[in-house]
Amino acid sequence: MADPRTSFSRYLTEKNESELHVLLKQGVFKPLFLYHVVSFNFLPWVALLIPKRQGGQYFRRLVLALNLAYGIEALRTNRALLGGNGYMIGMLVAWWLIWSATLFVFSDVERDFQRIERTTTDIDGPGLKPGREISSRANTMHSDVDNHAQFYWQAYPSKFTHRIEWCAGLLFNLRGPEWNWRAPRLGPIPKTVNEQLKSGFLSKHHRIENDASCLTAKVRLRRAFRTCLTSYLILDALKVIMMRDPYFRGTVEVDVVPPLPFSFLASIPLGVRFYHCFFSCMGVYIALNFVTSFNPICFLGLSLAFPNASRKLTGAPLDSAWLYADSFGPFFSPTLDHGLAGAWGQWWHQLFRYGFTATARWVLSLLPTSWGTKSDVKRVTYIVIGFALSGFVHACGSYTQFKGTRPLTGPFSFFFLQSLAIIVEYTFKAVIVPKTPMSSTPRWLRRTTNATIVFFWLLLSGGLIADDFARGGLWLMEPVPFSPLRGFGLANGQGWWCWQGTWFAYWSDGTYWGSGVRVI
Incomplete structure (x- = not known):
């Protein structure tokens, strides 16, 4: 017999699909088509390919305006259940608008951005491989004895074919491990690479270690596989727990005793709140670790398996282990030594950091010089703008969920x-x-004081976002395709395979623009 608590979770998912289908038929909402997703990502890429001397700056502003117009329309009307009951629609639209503004307004792509690239050298002597260009800031380089590679800074390429993959690497990048805006909390840069670059940027902002102390590509790849497998199993366990709890199915306003073995927490002050916040945080943390583990698995793994193809496709050194740092930093030392600032700035993921800091830097440029150059003003601006934009991104995700959420009083x-x-x-x-x-x-x-403050502050404030996650149906999504725990009977009646139904379907309202493959 199926466990009614776990069956009800699946029933809610099917109920949401039926309700959304009716609302789409009535015209209350509009479907999200695949061509929406493609065009929203493709147009900025095209805009980056056009140099300023050919009118690129005007086309980039036009694309930003088009994306802004569509982004507002998507937040208002486009709905789908894929990705946390529609959460990813709002979150990705909001982030893409911030990132597009960062590249097109807050920065000068042809002046500000450079990528670390590599060219092979002949074994008989130094020399660049034909077809690969070097920016004006490239310098005389020393070859790496292991792979006869030379590293240099590559600015906006003049060659179109090179520009295609350079611009794609810039646009679809979050932490910039091979860029001159590399996130500060990534792993060490090998000393030999930094010596070849000689720009001083990396040596000022990042740890430089001898090559022997850096992880090898194979070790990094094994760690990625281990992280992927461990995260998968934990996600499965978290899903089984959440399926049995009415809170994670959306019953937030009613006090419900947690299911066994956590029911004892109901007798402890703030015990249930801790339980809800802890599992909500763990759900996000493990899910991000799981998703980001595919970055080294795909790019590092494929570049190691097919090195020649990798080097022909891109100048970025995709087979270099130092490009693939862990998504999260250490938790205890930063939190104990620096409190909240350490927890958010050194432990939590920094996937959106550059977009947030670029926006804050642009805001500072608008202030009078006497204000914008003061260290305290800069610090407050970076902190407030960064967290306000993070709140905006998550609030947009909350807004596009197919349930009654509270974007402003919750995540923002x-x-x-x-x-x-x-x-x-x-x-x-x-x-x-x-x-x-x-x-x-x-x-x-x-350290004890810092730990106490961080614990109680996040416990008291965490309910704002944890309740909104649950209220919006974020935890109704199935994170894994098949479940070992449910397959072995720990969630009766569920079975091994978890991804039911379809993700895409053809939809037409009789018009050209209202027809296409719909994301369900």
Whole structure:
């Protein structure tokens, strides 16, 4: 007999699909077509390919305006259930608008961006492989004894075929591991690579280690496979737990005792809140680890398996292990030593960091010079803008979910409050503490205080976003195609295969623009 609690989770998913189908038929919402997704991503790529001397800057502004117009329309009317009950629609649209503005307005693509590229050398002597160009900032390079490679900075290419993959690498990149805007918290750059680049950018902002201390490509690939498998199994376990709990099925306003073995938490003050926040955080953390593990598996794995094809397709050194750092940093040391700022800035993923900081930098450029150059003003601007944009991205995801959510008072408030808490934390530590006897407290006491503040602050504020995740049906999605736990009977009646129904279907309202392959 099927467990009614787990069966009800699947029933809710099917019910949402039926309700959305009716609303689409009535014209309340519009379907999300595949051509929407393709054009939203393809147009910025085309805009990047056109140099400024050929009118590229005007076309980029036009594409940004078109994407902004469509993005607003998509947030208002386009709905699909794929991706967390529609959560990914709003989240990706919001981020893509921020990223497009970063590339087209806040930056000059041809002046500001450079990528680390590699050219092979002849064994008999140095020399660039024919067909590969070097930017004006490239310098005399030393060959790597292992693969006879030379590394250099490549600016906006003049050759069109080179520009195609260079622009694609810039557009579809989040942390920039091979770019001059490389996220600060990525792994070490090999010393030999940095010596060849000699621009000083990496040596100022990143750890430089001897090649012997860096992970090899095969070790990095094995770690990625291990992370992928471990995350898969944990996601399966989290899904089984969440299927049995009414809270994660959307019953947020009613106090419900958690299912066994967590029912004892109901007798502990804040116990149920901790349980909900913890599993919500774990769900996001493990899901991101799982998804991002495919980056090294696909790109590093394929470049190792087909090295010649990889080097013909792109100048980026895709077989270099230092491109594939872990998505999350260490948790304990940053949190214990730096509190909230350490937890958010050094532990949590930095996938959207450059888009947020570029926006903050642009805002600072609009301020009077006497303000924009002050360290405190810059610090507050970066913190507030960064968390406000993060709140905007997650609020848009909440807004496009096919359920009654609270985007402003939920996810946006959660992230914006984090910025205020970090500012208060910094002010207290930098201004108040040095003037009191607490400045000489032992390290263990400071760490204990940081841990206590972080724990209770996130526990109290975490409900804003955790409740909205549950309310919007984010946890109704099936994260894995087949479930070992459910297959062995830990969720009665579920079976091994989890992905039921279809993801895509043809839809037509009788018009040209209203017809196509719909994302379900």
